[in-house]
Amino acid sequence: MDELRAAIEAVLFVAEKPVSVGELSRATGARPRDVEVALQALEEARASSGLRLQRDGDAWRLVTAPETARAVTAYLGADRLRISQAALETLSVIAYRQPATRADVEAIRGVNCDQTVETLLARRLIEEVGRAERPGRPILYGTTWEFLECFGLSSIEELPRVLSPEGERLDEAPREFAEPIE
């Protein structure tokens, strides 16, 4: 198992883009189920290192640990993401409800969101993930790898829970929109 874990880690290291479990299985010759077990083990082993695993759906990749951001940012000379309140609200609707349409966002925010959606698309924080099966087949949006990266999340399940009393109450409320989509 250690061998498989090391092989997976090596493949993720050289990969230019996220690697699916199927690709990892083909590369290592191991069964997909074993690959998944090894990925879990790798995730745990990496917890105290400078690199972490990041997952979106079925695909995985290696990224730097959020705790190291200061050093990496200094080295890369990267800029911190600047984002308006309107864009951030739109982003949070899409992130927690994804997939979501523009109409979903507008229904909640009560204002037109065309421009903020464009901004988020241009910054690659969201992307089209399909079309809703309803009249007009509106575009569905979801978050991207860049989104996970920008917020230092290892997967969408790691989105911060809102901790204020009102927020907690809402998160517990049995309403579909209050729960992140799995």
Place this chain on the structure above:
Amino acid sequence: MLESRAPQVTVEGFEGPLDLLLELIEEQRLDVLTVRLGDLADAYLARVRALPELPAEEVAAFLVLASRLVLIKARSILPQPTAAELESADADEGELRQRLLEYQAVRERAAALRARLDEGRRAFHREGGTPVELPPRGGDAGALSAAWQKVLALARTAREQEMVAPGERYSVEERALEIEELLRVRSSVSFSTLLVERPTLRFAIVTFLAILDLFRRGAIDLQQEALFDDITVIRRPVSQPNG
């Protein structure tokens, strides 16, 4: 389509009608779950009146909410409303309250995301990945060191020559003749052997041009097993009538 992409106007820091209403509730330290929304109609209208001039679309959104608040208020102060009216008023207020709660949750989530962003705890992936042009694999460190030795030798000789003789002259023709001469005795010779005599840069260039010329004239064959290997200069068999 173009118009809908016009920059969104933020009204005195409000992100829209719901935001403005929520702000009013929070300012008065009221609870979204229990506040009588009709009571807020006057305060909300006062704020809307104070808004600077806005595109009609924007104003409309604020006014729609204002009219709902006024309606809710009006119903609540109607004398002895019927049961049906009461129910409809409750439903209307309930729906608006629900939207406010939804929006409140979004605002708090946005704040949580903002906090994460401000902490700067982000991740990075490896940029670039594999270069488009891969250098040849399986490099031989021994060959590298041998090449370095040659370069050093060349540099040393060149310097010595500079001190001793002021410039040599070779012509490509002369050198080609010399090589042809040599190939009459031997069937082949390596390029490095041809350079042993005088390992200077100029001599190497002239020798190289000479073998290229010989090859062009069909006097010799050239062979190189791999990239950067020594070149073997081979005498061509004396040309046959049909060869």
